[in-house]
Amino acid sequence: MKSTDFAMYLNKYFTVYLPNVKGMTPLTIDSYRYTFILFLTCLQEELNISANRVQMSDLSYKNVLLFLEWLQKQRLNSISTRNQRQAAINSFVRFLMYEFPECLDNYQRIVGIPIKKAPQKEISYMKTDGVKLMMxxxxxxxxxxxxxxxxLSLLYTTGMRVSELISIRVKDLSLYEPYTLLLRGKGHKSRYVPLMKDIIPFIHQYLxxxxxxxxxxxSEWLFKNHMKSxxxxxxxxxxxxxxxxxxxxxxSEIIPADFSPHKMRHTTAMGLVDSGVDLIYIRDLLGHVSVKTTEVYAKAEVSRKREAIEAASKEIVPPEKAQWDNNTDLKQWLKTFNR
Structure with a gap:
């Protein structure tokens, strides 16, 4: 194959396949674009293959594995970030399967590379008193x-994403009862979220x-910077x-370190779970595709309650002494355990 084949098909992937066939949003396309910048950087650094010399044959099982390991070892990317980059590579490879069916074996090996299981991170969020102090x-x-x-009031009361916040236009506000706001979420999906009455006077004043x-x-952007952009x-x-x-x-005790807009989203979700709101309603408010995504907040709440119960029980339940504390024959104890 010609040395320009890789560039030609990558161009077709980004300009035709992703926006027109798959209907990807500009944000997703931009994320995928950055993945291939990193892939080309890896080939340059590790194999001394410059970007203008990359061939289709360089997109091999071996080189994709090299790239994924390079992300973690050289770029110090987390497992979740590595998995996101792998998803972008797999998307391109699936596109190529129809272009080069003769290379199907190689491409199937690439998409068959297992996704690394990332440890479940503890959800970082603020309690209500922390939000009040910050506001x-x-x-x-x-x-x-x-x-x-x-x-910030809209971020907290609706749990919207940053991408949704910066995309709000004045006409998306409906300031007649019931007060609502139109948000444009991932995958061109739109949804209406309710606005709290307490914030309406401030919105009117701001307008x-x-x-x-x-x-x-x-049609103006609702929020602009000092340059009016x-x-x-x-x-x-x-x-x-x-x-x-x-x-x-x-x-400092009630404000998490490195608090971010996404942690504000966690704060909204955990506050709703604490209040006993059904997961289906929380899913709709946050714009999750599946309630399974929302379940992580309920699991975090259950875990937190269990820790509190265990901490309290230490005061009323006497400590249990292990049966084998005074038995030197540990192997014998293990043999009889749970019989």
Missing amino acids: SQIDVASSGGLRDYVM VQEGYDRQEKL QLTRQGINYLVGKYAKRAREIN
Whole structure:
């Protein structure tokens, strides 16, 4: 095959297959794009194959394994990040299966590489008093502060993703009862979420402040930076981090370290679970495709309750002495155990 074949089919994958055939969102395509930047970097560093010399034959079972290990050892990526990169590679390989059926054996070996099982991370979130402390750090009297207050209030009360927050336009707000907000989630899926009554006066005030209460402004981004451009993911991360840092200086025990917008989403979900809200409603609010994704919050709540019960039981249940403490024949004890 020609040395340009890889570039040609990669171009077709990104410009035709992903957006038109698969209907992928620009965010997903951008994530996949970065995976192949890393793949080309790996081939350059490990095998001295420059990007303009990569051939289709270089997309081999051996080289994909090398890439996945390189991500963890050289890039120090987590298992979950490695798995995301592997999913992007597999998507490209499945596309190639129809283009090069004669290479099916090689491609099947690649997609057959097992996904690494990542350890379940403990969900980091804030309790209600932590949220109140963080929100109290915002100067609502200032123009920027009012924007930040509305923005963080929406993040907390709806549990929306950052990508959904920065994509809100003025016309997505419905400020007549019942108050709702239209969000555009993953996979071009839209949903309406309820707005709490307490935040409505602040939203009205913010719309007047920004001049968004006029008909010709309905298509404007709801939240903009100081350059009057659409806010970015990095901008939201900075703002949440700024107010969380201020709150931690007052009480570090109730504000998790490195608090982020995604942890605010966890905070919303765990608060709803604590309040006994059904998982189906939480799934719909958060925009999860399956309730199985939402179940992680219920499991975390059960685990937390069990730890609390175990901690309390230590005070009332006498410590149990192991049956084999005074028995030197441990092997004999193991043989008779549970018989």
